[in-house]
Amino acid sequence: MARQYETVIGLEVHVELATKTKIFCACSTEFGGAPNTHTCPVCTGMPGSLPVLNRQVVDYALAIGLAANCEITRYCKFDRKNYFYPDNPQNYQISQLYLPIARNGYVEIQVGDTKKKVRIHEMHMEEDAGKLIHDEWDDTSLVDYNRSGVPLVEIVSEPDMRSPEEVIAYLEKLRLLIQYLGASDCKLQEGSMRADVNLSVREVGKEGFGTRTEMKNLNSFKAIARAIEGERERQIELLEAGKEVVQETRRWDDNKEASHAMRSKEDAKDYRYFPEPDLPPVFIDDAWIESVRERQPEFREEKIKRYQEEFGIPQYDAEILTETKQMADLFEKTTKLCGKPKKVSNWLMVETLRLLKDHGESPEDIRFSPEHLSKLILLAEDGAINNSVAKKVFRKMFEEDIDPEIYVEEQGLRMVRDEGALTEVLEQVIAENPQAVADYKGGKKKAIGSLVGQTMKAMKGKADPSAISRKLEEMLK
């Protein structure tokens, strides 16, 4: 019988923090500026320049560390990681090796019905590098230092995961925590969240770990899942053929669905870490930790519970509403404005999710504001527009974030509640449809439907069909 293998996975996750300025200077972290416009002597490594730590970076790192149940290092320090590369203007990166800000934490993940803890080995703060742009025609490379000095945290897990599903669950959990904290938007495609996968395999039941490889360049959850499957297969094939797995860093090519070796342990760099002499140690006292803890937001589990208790939202709905911070924020803000949590939930759960799916978008892409959704709900509740008009207005709002009140007025979509006007239209419809009237009077009750339809058409949909029906019945008595 073939041997059974178990996959052992640990993750190194880099998260770009959402500070306004860089970690060691006052330059903007904004994405997409013209090359080398968000730079200064510090983040371009000019001689004589010195780093000054951005306190907000420590605040965010603390918040993430606490949310991930870590021990906080009260006396934490920065170290220099020395290596030569043009995207790294000083040829060293300021990072943390010896005394990282947080250690020994965990997050709880759930796959199917099984819950499990993934332990966090450590989390540290560091600076991002610049970006190289290769001009293949001219055989030169250009450097853009806009990203140089953007703050990062690196979260290193223990090798506690055993499947792609667990890895995705772990990443989603981290992403949600960090998004809820407002510490990062955690977009894999844009690189504000990056994951390196350390993977080894071992025979089921064996103690100890096999030789691991590190996989880089994983830009989506799907790529991560594929890379894990691919690497697991590759390693098992090697072992089955009596060969050894080489400890190395590999680069995943998602188009080819294959990886290739970047560097092996033998030519691994010696980073010559040593304490950064330009930055004094950071002392984190109880008061600092408390102030971060106090500002800690309500997390998903707490929200799910509260939505059920406070708003009477079913658990399933509450889980969906809290799946992303954007959705939960939208739900809460709209509810606060209109006071109708169930209606809000309904609009988000049904129409919003449907349109997002149709557009191939995610909740991060929602354009309409809580103010506008609230206005729409109140218009419908008030009877000012009927259901089908409301849906039409919602679609417009979803696409262009129009103000429903203004839109309804401009388009003349408000329901006609003028009895006289309705009677006038009805008299005309009765006069123009003698056959239907005769059928109805002759006992064909269904014939009233065509009269209601004619009336709605004549009123351009701005009437309540059930009210028309009642009035007609009265008039044809």
Next chain:
Amino acid sequence: MDIQSMTAAELGKRIRSRELSAVEAADACLEQIEKMEKQVNGFVRVDREGARKQAEAVQKKMDAGELTGPLAGVPVAVKDNICTEGLETTCGSKILEGFVPAYTAEAVRKLQEAGMVILGKTNMDEFAMGSTTETSYFGPTKNPWDLSRVPGGSSGGSCAAVAAEECPLALGSDTGGSIRQPSSFCGVVGIKPTYGTVSRYGLIAYGSSLDQIGPVARDVTDCALALEAIAGHDPKDSTSIARKSYDFTGGLADGVKGMRIGIPRGYFGEGLDAEVGQKILDTVRMLEKQGAVVEEFDLDLIQYAIPAYYVIASAEASSNLARFDGVKYGYRAEEYDGLHNMYKKSRSEGFGAEVKRRIMLGSFVLSSGYYDAYYLKALKTKALIKREFDRAFDSFDMIAAPAAPSTAPRLGESLSDPLKMYLGDIYTISVNLAGLPGITVPVGTDTKGLPIGMQLIGDCFDEAKILRAAYACEQIHAYERPALVKEGR
């Protein structure tokens, strides 16, 4: 009296009283530079046009009553490892030839704020690594007292320029004695402040945890005035300290009565030139007569200072100098094959031998497997040395010591034996390791007619005390001018 011979305080006073203009002061210095430079080579760059423009602007501000400080209008020179916007800054190295900083160091900015006129950049050992100013890519500086001798280093250009009366004041930097030792060799006054007193922002780093900028002058009053001008807490330098006091001139003349001065026995034994030792001890005895309490004591662990220093400074240097790679600024090899070859060739061709030696030493002590044995042990040694000093300052207000084992050696004498050169730093290096302030003040000359300096080491933040004692020494030994200058050769 010649303008260029005046102290900064005197010059400042005459400019304020309109007896002289800032432009006349600058011109007098530029004239003296013209006369001296061929022999001394204290400057790597003189900014004639810039200096005159600055002087005119300063004079305008003074006329408008906007500048009233004691140093307004006074010319000053700046060591070539301190950034000056628009003025080439090279650290005496080929690798930075042509590098024009886009910003000005905080210390220089403060000089400009005080109305001082920057004359140019002074010569130095390449990247401040050396004790003779001979490792400069721009050729050695010569000692104005004897042109066949070195001025010391690495701030040899600043000290020689002040001694040669090319400027009344200059900025130097001190990582292991680079202000105090050349001040001793050139017969001038130089102070290394407590670590964190003067902002390092804009000082091109050698050993970041040891580097401090400090002034060089011809008398203690000028030295104190200049220190007041450049000291201050700077948020741009995270190692800068907000001190309680920045008063360095008050009480200068209050005397040494009751001051407890410690004489470390080990400093005055083997290895020290007898004449140097004698002159220093004679001076201390005279201070004793003025009421100072003098006592010998043993300063332990000092024998470990040199190895600890060379491990820490080289380690930091190996990382600090990594940025000079030919990518962004400075020298790039003309021909190369690919990125790594460009790095290798640019750095091999751009750095001098001593710099390479220290980069290799530093890379070695930080490399995996050696870090604990070298770097970590050196850090522990540093902490222990600091503790030894703390203990000494329980009993003493200051420590009197030599600044160098001898007077200035001849050119070429030191470079052949780097280890011997490193050992010459014995009296100055531990002060940097402990972050303490130290001042060198002239105490006479030896039989060769070369100046001898005495070093006074204070506890952290005790600059005022050592300045006061140095002032008392100055009353004993009046300032002497080198023959070259006196005779106007």
